[in-house]
Amino acid sequence: MELRQLQYVVQIAADKNFSRAAEKLHIAQPSLSQQLAKLEKELGQQLFRRTTNSVEPTHAGEVFVAKARVILDAVEQLKQEMDDLGQMRRGRLVVGSLPITGSHILPVVLPLFQERYPEIEIVLLEDSTSRLEQLTASGQTDLSLLSLPLQEPSLTWEPLIEEEIKLAVPPQHRLAREAAASGRSDVRIAELADEPFILLKRGQGFRQIAFELCAEGGFVPRTVFESGNIETVQSLVAAGMGIAFVPMMVTRAARSTLAPVYLSLSDPRPSRTLVVASRRGRYLSKAAVAFIATMKEAITSHYQS
Structure with missing residues (x-):
């Protein structure tokens, strides 16, 4: 068993395709297939199931890939330590x-x-x-x-x-009008219970922050749109499709032709780290x-x- 064979297996598992894996490894596809077959023969285990459209690891393959990643990572860390010792x-x-x-x-x-x-x-x-x-x-x-x-x-x-979390609302929203008319500086989260929310998709940490803020206000957000892009979220807010929580650093400049109005949330003002x-x-x-x-x-x- 060679280190390069471990790299080959990990890459195949990541791409689930021999052609893509061979391209990233800078070897010919037949050579990759031969090396895998040689390794499987040595181990006495089939590591992948070949289907028409993809390559899926077997149970033995999943175990092998997990261990191979640990070994390859240890080798990379060893290289880094040696580089550092050499003042490189x-x-x-x-x-x-x-x-x-x-x-x-x-x-x-x-x-x-x-x-x-x-x-x-x-x-x-x-x-x-x-x-x-x-x-x-x-x-x-x-x-x-x-x-x-x-x-x-x-x-x-x-x-x-640590940055403040702001509330983005459409320019024509009642909260935006009230803020402009009265100079009101913040909004209580409980006031937003009946509002339509635009959220990031599952898997994004800021989505969970939004749910936790709403829970503190005593409600579950009524989600009307989801996006994987915070810029899309802000565009939808600016177009009047709903409201959203956004991190301070992504708030758009006021000169933007399509920008929400950003309001502060009541003390204690929420933030993310x-x-x-x-x-x-x-x-x-x-x-x-x-x-x-x-x-x-x-x-x-x-x-x-």
Whole structure:
């Protein structure tokens, strides 16, 4: 059994397709099939079921893939430690991010980091909260930008920033008109019980935050639309289709031609805490430590100055 065979099996399991896996591994498909057949013969176990449209792991395959990922991750950590001992500045860092967070924080962080560490390759991976927690726990990302609370117990985290949660309403909404007429600065969540809500889809951490806020107000939100994109949520709000909770950092500039009206929620004003998470006990390379330090510096300068 060779390390490359472990890599082949993990890639096949991820893509569920020999052609795509071979392309990503930069080998010919027949060679990939031959290596898998050789490994299965050595193990005396079939690792995948071939169907017309896809490749699915058998039970033995699922066990093998899980163990192979642990081994490959341990090898990668060993390489990182050796690189660090050699005072090497080059490296590769896989950073996971929520779409909401990544689109606002990474443009602030990445230019500064690449200026300081030009030889370190950053690989970005965007996904849902639940999926990123799984990927980070299994070592498939070195770091992930997430918001509390985390559901995966094997993760540890460092705080980055705490930001206020705002209420987005259509410009013609009664709450927007009242705010403009009276200068009213905030809204009680209980007042929103009969409102139509636009929420992010399942798997997004901010969706859970929205449900928890509504629960504090004594109701379950009446959901009229769901989207995987916070920009779509805001566009639907601006078009008069409902209201939504949004993080402070994504609120659109007032000059936008299609923007909601943003209102504050009553004291204590709700907030969310953004964190950088990694697997508990995982070796953090100098590149990862430097990335965390750069994030904290850039975020403090940009958002809290």
